[in-house]
Amino acid sequence: MPYSIALDGPAGTGKTTMAKLIADKLDFLYVDTGAMYRALAVYFLSSGTDTGDEKAMEEALRDVTVEIKHENGEQRVYVNGDDVTARLRTEEVSKMASVTSQYAAVRGKLLDLQRSLAIDNDVIMDGRDIGTVVLPNATIKFFLTAKPEVRALRRYNQLVEQGKLSGATLETIEAEIRERDYRDSHRKNAPLIKADDAIEVDTSELSLEEEINQIISLISERIN
Numbered sequence: 001m002p003y004s005i006a007l008d009g010p011a012g013t014g015k016t017t018m019a020k021l022i023a024d025k026l027d028f029l030y031v032d033t034g035a036m037y038r039a040l041a042v043y044f045l046s047s048g049t050d051t052g053d054e055k056a057m058e059e060a061l062r063d064v065t066v067e068i069k070h071e072n073g074e075q076r077v078y079v080n081g082d083d084v085t086a087r088l089r090t091e092e093v094s095k096m097a098s099v100t101s102q103y104a105a106v107r108g109k110l111l112d113l114q115r116s117l118a119i120d121n122d123v124i125m126d127g128r129d130i131g132t133v134v135l136p137n138a139t140i141k142f143f144l145t146a147k148p149e150v151r152a153l154r155r156y157n158q159l160v161e162q163g164k165l166s167g168a169t170l171e172t173i174e175a176e177i178r179e180r181d182y183r184d185s186h187r188k189n190a191p192l193i194k195a196d197d198a199i200e201v202d203t204s205e206l207s208l209e210e211e212i213n214q215i216i217s218l219i220s221e222r223i224n
């Protein structure tokens with residue numbers, strides 16, 4: 001049976017960077033489940049679906065196909081045949097994904113796709129419910145945490161570096177992060193919680209290199 005690594009935690013804990021590096025080192029497939037929720041958010045935004053109306057959402061989802069392709073080691077997400085990968089990382093899409101991922105119909109749409117990728121491949125999958133719902137029998141599970149103020153500063157520095165701050169301040173970014181954390185961890189369906197058997201890693205005080213070393217050594221104990 002292929003190996004699977006579940007990597008859960010709130011936004012800004014460095015899951016994506018970590019997962020990509022580990023996937024490279026171990027030659028595992030990296031699966032970014034947040035990108036799938038973001039892709040559906042792009043669809044809801046562009047179709048003007050009333051996201052306050054669960055029935056309207058269910059109807060809209062009937063016409064949607066989401067596909068994942070891995071091209072040159074990068075995951076790309078297609079919605080109804082269109083590559084939407086370049087549109088996933090705006091603040092508008094982040095917010096919409098956090099709101100629409102609360103719905104059972106949205107989660108159900110993506111669950112089979114996520115599980116199917118772990119059937120034939122060694123995977124490292126990051127998200128919010130990988131260890132609890134998507135891959136409850138994962139080979140090893142991690143739950144990354146970091147203080148909200150540390151995550152906000154990381155995000156702020158990233159936006160400055162990319163020249164994409166556009167009016168945001170450290171305070172507004174931290175407020176958004178806290179709001180998203182609250183929504184993600186208090187929703188009824190598949191909330192963000194640590195699986196009982198997940199290893200918690202607080203990344204607040206660790207450098208990326210320290211995090212990677214710690215996680216790789218724990219994985220090596222489990223898969224060798």
Ligand code: DC
Nearest residue numbers: 033034035037097098101127128129
């Ligand atoms: O990891 P991310 O920031 O790209 O995720 C975007 C949103 O999708 C996030 O607010 C919560 C949601 N999400 C989820 O509900 N379950 C997952 N497995 C991954 C993401």
